[in-house]
Each structure stands twice: as C-alpha cells, then as structure tokens.
Amino acid sequence: MTLIELKSRQQARIKTIAGPEALRQRLVALGVLKGLKVSVAATSLLGNPRVYSIGKQQICLRSKEASHIEVELQR
Amino acid sequence: MSDNQPSYTIALIGNPNCGKTSLFNQLTGARQRTGNMAGVTVTSREGHKEWRGIDVHFIDLPGIYSLANSRVEEMVARDYLIETPPDLILNVVDGNNLARNLALTTQVLEQGLPVVIAINMLDELEKQGGSIDLVELGLGLAKPVMASDGRSNGHISELMDLLLDNIDQPSEPLVITYEPHVEEAICSLEAVGLARWQAIRWLESGGEGVALINDEQRKVGQQALALLSSRHDESLAELIAEGRYGYIHGLLHKSSSEHQDQSAADHWLDRLTLNRWLGVPIFVFLLWVMFEATFTLGSYPADWIDAGVSWIGQQVGAVMPPSLLKNLIVEGLIAGVGGVLVFLPNVVLLFFFIALLEQSGYMARAAFLTDNLMSKVGLHGKAFVPLVMGFGCNVPAIMSARTIEEPRARLITILINPFMSCSARLPVYVLLAGIFFADHAGTVLFGLYMLGILVAFTIAALLARTITSHHDETFIMELPPWRFPSGRSMLLHVWDKASDFLRKIGGVILVGSILIWLLQSFPMEGMSWLEQLGRFVAPLFAPMGFGWQETVALLSGFIAKEVIAASLVVVYQTDMNDMAGLQAALGAALAPASGLALMVFTLLYMPCLATIATIRRETGSWRWAGVSILMGLVLAWTGSWLVYTLATLWL
Secondary structure, eight states: OBGGGOOTTOEEEEEEEOSOHHHHHHHHHTTOOTTOEEEEEEEOTTSOSEEEEETTEEEEEOHHHHTTEEEEEEO | OOTTSOEEEEEEEEOTTSSHHHHHHHHHOOOOOOOSSTTSOOSOEEEEEEETTEEEEEEEOOOOSOSSSOSHHHHHHHHHHHHSOOSEEEEEEEGGGHHHHHHHHHHHHHTTOOEEEEEEOHHHHHHTTOEEOHHHHHHHHTSOEEEOOTTOOTTHHHHHHHHHHTTTOOOOOOOOOOOHHHHHHHHHHHHTTOOHHHHHHHHHTTSOSOOOOOHHHHHHHHHHHHHHHHHOSSOHHHHHHHHHHHHHHHHHHHHEEOOOSSOHHHHHHHHHHTOTTTHHHHHHHHHHHHHHHHHHHHHHHHHHHHHHHHHHHHHHHHHSOSSHHHHIIIIIIIHHHHHHHTTHHHHHHHHHHHHHHHHHTHHHHHHHHHHHHHHHTTOOGGGHHHHHHTTTOHHHHHHGGGGOOSHHHHHHHHHHGGGSOOGGGHHHHHHHHHHHOGGGHHHHHHHHHHHHHHHHHHHHHHHHHHSOOOOOOOOEEEOOOOOOOOHHHHHHHHHHHHHHHHHHIIIIIHHHHHHHHHHHHOSSSSSOHHHHHHHHHHHHHGGGTOOHHHHHHHHHTTTOTHHHHHHHHHHTOOSSOSHHHHHHHHHHHSOHHHHHHHHHHHHHSOOOHHHHHHHHHHHSSHHHHHHHHHHHHHHHHHHHHHHHHHHHHHO
16 A cells, blocks of 8 residues: 555555655655654645654655555554 | 965755754854754855864855755755865754764765764753763764754854864765675776765766766666666665665664654644644634734834834934924934834734744644645745745745745745735834724734735736646655744844844935935925825825825835835824824824725735845846736735725725
C-alpha cells in the first residue's frame, strides 16, 4: 500500500520510494529513508495535505507526493 | 582598519531552521530576520567581527538539506563553496535532529573543507531525555565540536577562539565506504580525473551538481548511472544516503543516547492546532485576536504619544512669534509627523504578534492548514512565507518569492503580494476605524486584512487560469518543533521594525508633511494649490463620497502609504492640535460609509513606489509593474465603490 492509504493510528514502515528523480532526491535529503517508521500525525480539512511522523520528524506531504511512497503495515 | 591586518572568511552552513541566522546575528551583531520555519534566509548575507586583532568576515548561507540537490538555495551554497572556498566553515547542527543534520556535514567533510561544528538546541534535546557526548562526537568526526546556543551570548567568545584556532589547519577529506556498486562507479569517475567528492556529488545528484565536467567524464558517468539503475531499484541518492546514514549511526551509537520523539505538550498542541475540524477555525480566531489586540492595546500608548505631541505643539506655538515658519513647524511638521508617530504602538504590536506566530512554530502549521486553498488558486505552498511577510512590508516579501522556482507560481506570488496589507497602511485603518467604528475597530481591521487576502486569492486564481504553468514543483515541508519564543530575539525583531518605522517618519513622512503643508498654505490669497489639485481630481472619487481632502491624501500615498495619514492630519487643520480634533473634523466631513470606502481604497490601490520598483526588478520587466498598478487602481475603485454603495444601504 502507499502512504496515502495509511489510516490514522496505523503504524507502517517505508518500503520503497518511487517517483520522479527530483522528488526522490528531496525526500532523501530530508531524511525520509527506507525502513523508517511512519504514521499519520494530522490531516487537513479536505484530507490533502497530511502531516506524517517519519522517524523523528514531522513532514507535511501532499497526496501527489505521498502516493509515491510505498509502505508496509506494522502490527 | 589597516591594510596588513589579517582577514579571514568564515561561512555558516546548516539545515533550514537549525538556528544558523540566530548564531550569525550573535557573531556579527547583525539583526537578520529569524523565524521558526524553513526558508527565512534566501540569499547569503555578510557580516564582520573583529577578534584578537583579526578581521573576521562571516557569510550566512541559506539553510539547505543537501549539497547535491538542484534548488535555488542549495545552488547558492554549493557554488559558493566550490567557487570561493572560505577559510573555514562553521557548520551549525540542530541537536534535535542530529542524523539528518550530520548528513549535510558529511557532504562538506567529503569535500575536504576545514570545518568547525556548533551544535544548537541541546537544551531541547536534554529536556526530552536525550544527550550527546560532544567529545566522542568530535573524535569520531575528527573535527572540533562545540555546544552553542542561538539565544544567549555566553559562549560566543569561546566559539570565536575555537574558530580562529582552526583556521589554516590541514583538513583531510572524510572517506565513507558506500555500497560496492556505488564504489565501482566512484572509481570509474575517479579514473577520468574527478576527485572522489566530485564523483559522489555527481552521482548523488543524478548527473548534475558538479558543473566542471568534460565530455569524457560525462560519458563514463552516464554509463555508471545506467549500470547502477539496472542493478538497483533505489535511486542513487538513496544508495548514497544509506552509506551516509550508516556512517552517522555508527558515530552516534557511541556518542548519543536516544530520546523520545515529541514531548507531551508538543503533542497536545499539535493535536489541537492541526485538528482536522478545529485547525482552521482556531487559525482564523487567532488572527482576529491579533488584530483586536493590535487596536485595543495600542490605543493606550497611542494616547500618551498623542498627548506628548500636542504638548510639544503647544509649547512651540507659545514660544515662537507668529510667522510662516511657526506655522510650518506647528501645522506642517509637528502635526504631520506626530499624526503618524501616534500609530507606532499599533505597528509594534502587530509585528510582535507576527513574530510570536513565527517563532513559536505556528506559521509552518498555518501553511499546512491553508495549503489546499493555496494550491487551488495556483499558489505554491512556499508562497506562504512571502505572503505573511507582506503584512510587514511588501518589498522584502516580494524578494523572498525567489525561493519559488516554478515561474508562474512565483509571478503570481509577486503580483498578489501588494494586496497583503503592509504595516504602512495600518495607521490609516486605525485612524478611520477609530472614528467611524470605535466599538468594532478590531473586527474592522480583521475584516480589511481578510478582504486583502480574499482579493489576493481571487486574483491568483484568475492569473493561474491565464498564465501557463511550466511544471509542478513538489511541496514538502518539515514542521518545526514548538518553541517558546526567545525574549531577546522577539525584542530584536520588534525593535528593528519600530526603528524602521521611525526612520521612515524621519524621512519620507517628514518631507511629505512639509510638502503637503506648503501646497496647502500657498498661494496665500484664494484657493490653495492643494485644494485646486484636489478639486480637479475629486470628481473621480465623488462616487465614494470622498472630498478633495481625501483625494489629496490618497494621491500623496503613492510615495508611501503612511503619508496618507500624515496628509489627512495636515489637510484637516484643526485648532486643537491633537487626534481628538482630527477625529472630530473627519467624522463631521465623511459619512461612515465613505470612511469604510476610504479604508478599502487604501488597502487595494496601487503599490507604493518602493514596491513598484521591486516588482519591476524581480519580474525583470516594467510590464508586470504596470499590470500591478493598473490592477490595483481598478480594483480599489470598484471595490470601494461597491463597499460605499452597500454600506450606505446598511449603515
């Protein structure tokens, strides 16, 4: 599943990061890396963008960008 | 300064929002704008400090996450380090997010540049139960590491000593071992003459990032890239980052202890302010409170200033013999300058609140709350910073739109910025709202700012439909932790704005008041030039119920918007030399509907001269400056006419 399908209170780990090269570079530079724990921290009124807790950071992503991040649900 | 005095250059580098600019301000005594969100510093800034008889030249580079991305800020920093390497780099690191901050450090160290590392925000880290062994970290990196604090000056002399001691020290490039296929690619690039760091940078940026590369090197590089992408799903940026983070985690394993992610109070604040249903209402409510408080709290000190000004006016009036000079000083200078000076408390308060929102970290959250609306009208998420800065002054706000790379989004951000009501317009609102809507003045202020935002967004939506977009820029924003604003930084910020305002009063407003007085007083017989001019143009403004006095005031506002208030004071000469007199005179001359229309006109009509010049410079053509003027005038006239017509029905 991708990051946009992640529901609040669910925990996941980042599996792969796809998408255009510029986006991948950007995410990597921000420390968004494979294997990090991720959860939904906040949702805006219309559901896009959302804030995700990724590792130790809080990062705001629009659906367009978040849809390129593949995650694996954690139980 | 003598010619043989030694001089060194030290560049500050670090992630966005790591406290670099605060440290730069402490080092150089400068007062650059700081704020708790990414992207406050766009271009590099310079400052000096004398230490132990040495002239140290500091450069504050924009905050960046990586030297291998091709964004404006990053290219500024990257090219600077390659083209004019400084004598030393002061790498500022946020202790709260060590791993990611150190990723940038490893890029700098690989380049073999001399580095001193300053770790900021250790107090926050400790509060959350984390710790760093600075000695261990310094040993691991083989570089001097020191704790620093952007909020207190205590450590500055120690830091200066450390910096000077490390100039001219030999510096070995850091070598991180990457994944074997990456190493292969690095070797093949080294074989054609690239340095190791250049090879890594080139690969990491996916074939950009190092300008100096010849055809042979490029060919080898392309082959290596193709081979790597056939062997791995991950991008090269990821593969290299894995190497960097592997190295960093090894380092931190020895020197730091884990801490919890977010404190309970932070978590609670985020739950509230970012709440899906409450977030936007809270934002709007906070803005309303801000304007209400700006008006109400500001009126007390304003009364004292007013009393002071009229006392001075009376004293001068009593001492000087009746003459033209006396009239000039009392009716032109003191009345005009005093008439604007009265609004200093309001301006200071507004800046205080904006600084509070910025430094606490709320602004970044507001950007998140409004992102959807912004993207709907063709604005980029990064437009938020320039738009908020517009509440202060449109000139730096328009310049800060440089961070937006997509040309259409940048142009729209520039063109709508003048509708963000700058602080120069505040005196007019406070004056008129106080006269006509004394009981709801705060709400009227709030309404005007909201109207400005509404007009800005409508125009943005229209422009987005007429100008073609080049490409979509990604919007990824890091939410900063909540921070208690530092008193020192708030004071500096507010003092800075207050002194800007005072300087303007001493300059353009003083000259403007004298000019208006001269035009008002001559010729001595018959109708004054000012009145002639006003009456000539007044028919244009008659539909809104403005007299020649308001017409003249609006005309004078072309120079700078504060002059409007000064002109009104000078034109409505009253026997009583204080605000109460002016308020009575204006209240008698204008209907409340006209008062409201005058505020709307002031809000929307053409940008001041300085802003026009900035639009011209930033867009590179007079055409857009012309569009901005025309758009403003048309909107102001229609808008205020509509408001006047509707308000006469209501009021």
